[in-house]
Amino acid sequence: MTPETAFDTAPPKAVQRWSASDYARNGRFVHELAGPVFAMLEAKPGERVLDLGCGDGALTAEIKASGADVLGVDLSDELLAVARMKGLNVRKVDGHALDFVSEFHAVFSNAALHWMRKPELVIAGVARALRPRGRFVGELGGHGNVAAIGTAMRAVGALRNGDPALVAPWFFPTVEEYGRLLTEGGFAVKEIALVPRPTRLRTGMEGWLRTFGRSFFDQFLEPQRTAVLGEVIELLRPSLCDTNGVWTADHIRLRFFAERVA
Ligand code: BEZ
Numbered sequence: 288m289t290p291e292t293a294f295d296t297a298p299p300k301a302v303q304r305w306s307a308s309d310y311a312r313n314g315r316f317v318h319e320l321a322g323p324v325f326a327m328l329e330a331k332p333g334e335r336v337l338d339l340g341c342g343d344g345a346l347t348a349e350i351k352a353s354g355a356d357v358l359g360v361d362l363s364d365e366l367l368a369v370a371r372m373k374g375l376n377v378r379k380v381d382g383h384a385l386d387f388v389s390e391f392h393a394v395f396s397n398a399a400l401h402w403m404r405k406p407e408l409v410i411a412g413v414a415r416a417l418r419p420r421g422r423f424v425g426e427l428g429g430h431g432n433v434a435a436i437g438t439a440m441r442a443v444g445a446l447r448n449g450d451p452a453l454v455a456p457w458f459f460p461t462v463e464e465y466g467r468l469l470t471e472g473g474f475a476v477k478e479i480a481l482v483p484r485p486t487r488l489r490t491g492m493e494g495w496l497r498t499f500g501r502s503f504f505d506q507f508l509e510p511q512r513t514a515v516l517g518e519v520i521e522l523l524r525p526s527l528c529d530t531n532g533v534w535t536a537d538h539i540r541l542r543f544f545a546e547r548v549a
Contacts, residue, residue, distance in 0.1 A: 303402065303456065303502045305363045307343060313494035316486050318345035321397045324426035327478070327544050330355040334392040337416055339382055339409075339425075340399020344370030350395065351375065360385070361399075385412030393422040400427035401457045406465070410472035419549035423474060429481040429541030430461040436495075436536065439522040440503050443515055453503045465541055474545035482542055488534040492520050492527065495536055 325346060330336050332354025338347045341359025343366045350357040360380035361367050370377045380386070382403045394413045403409045413423050437455040444454050460468070462479050469476050488495050496504065496516060507515050528534050 304505075305342075305366055305501075306498070307365045307369045309494075309498045311343065311369075313488075313490045313498040314342075315489070317342070317398045318349075320484065320486065321346055321426065323482075324395075324397055324424065324540075324542055325349060327542070328393060328395050328422070328424045330357075330393065330395075335390060337385075337387065337391045337394045339385075339394055339396040339413065340402070341370060341375075341377055342366045342399070344373050344375045344377060346395070346397055347375050347377065348373055355393075383408040383412070385409075385416050387412075387416035389415075389418050391416050391421060392418060393424060396423075396425035396427070398426065398428075400425055401432070401459055404456070404458045406458060406460070406468050407472065410468055410474070414473045414547055417547040419547060421547045423469070423545045423547065424543070426540050426542045428457060428459045429539045430459050430464075431481075431537075432457075432459040432539045433537055435523060435526050436492075436500075436519075439519045440496075440500060442522060443518045444503065446518075447507065447511065447515055449503065449515075450506055453506050456502055459539075460541060462541065465543065469543070469545045473548050475548055477544045477546060479541070479543040479545075482540045484538045484540050486536045486538045488536055492523055492534045492536075495534075496520070 330350050330353040334355040336350050336355045336357045338350060338357055338359040341347045341361050344359055347357055347359040347370060359370055359375055359377035362379060362381055367377050367379055383405050394416060400409065441454045462481055466476050466479050493516065496519060504512055504516060
């Protein structure tokens with residue numbers, strides 16, 4: 288996912304816009320590497336499942352293929368349009384303001400919750416949306432996720448008078464922090480772990496930065512934007528690019544399975 292807003296009591300502030308073509312090219316790993324969390328969901332025929340932060344619907348389609356009745360929600364019009372073209376049932380809804388009541392057997396979320404920076408609101412909405420004993424199964428960036436990438440962006444941003452709030456608009460919690468949020472939000476946490484998952488980037492670091500770091504780079508006008516991008520890439524090269532020119536992102540996932548307390 289794919290929120291375009293940072294939700295607060297104040298009006299939403301634009302944070303991230305998505306290009307469906309960039310996402311398809313540079314973000315393929317997001318659903319290709321989702322096997323473990325998808326397996327934890329164990330969606331069954333006849334179940335109602337909410338895919339929170341469905342993006343272009345790559346995993347929503349897999350949930351549908353399992354026989355479940357799935358609704359995908361996201362904030363990106365562009366990615367939702369792609370999901371609709373796949374024949375999926377999707378809707379534009381802010382993850383901070385889910386308005387479903389006891390409708391779903393399970394809520395699933397992959398690589399979306401780290402864009403939602405008011406996790407208490409998200410978890411409260413998920414709990415409301417689930418039936419008693421309903422499952423909340425998800426994966427998001429965990430503490431330390433893309434630490435090198437974030438540090439390089441911060442360093443270059445500081446030299447270029449960038450807005451520090453735009454450097455890393457993500458929420459990467461520890462096991463303890465997210466476990467506590469789930470428990471306080473009415474869930475019994477059955478499994479939760481940080482999982483290092485170095486990710487080979489087939490379209491290089493530039494593709495990753497252009498797609499997932501867009502809120503940061505968009506604050507600069509050309510030709511400064513291209514220069515900033517180049518500086519971030521060169522700062523990262525010694526740690527994330529091997530001698531064959533292959534880039535790896537320092538991804539760490541937080542994966543969990545929780546059950547709504549009846
Ligand atoms: C991630 O999937 O780890 C990620 C996605 C976007 C921004 C930062 C991290």
